[in-house]
Amino acid sequence: MLPGDRRLGGLWCSEVLEQLSDYLEGALPPDTVALVQAHVSECDRCARFGAEFAAMVAALREHQQAAPLTPDVATRLRRRLSAPA
Secondary structure, three states, X not given: OOOOOOEEOOEEHHHHHHXXXXXXXXXXXXXXXXXXXXXXXXXXXXXXXXHHHXXXXXXXXXXXXXXXXXXXXXXXXXHXXXXXX
């Protein structure tokens, strides 16, 4: 649970954040999409964060390099992303 975590629209803020990437990718089932939307419609904090996150993802996609990562860079990136925080 996050500090200030609230349960609105059937989900906790932390649950919305866990599913935000899948929500933006359109990879959630319709019933979960409805829960996320219900939560965000009642939670201005999650709505603001979600909008900022969506804008950041869109900006990254716009500036995405056409060249694929080299195997060495891809391996280092995977290792770094899977390391404990």
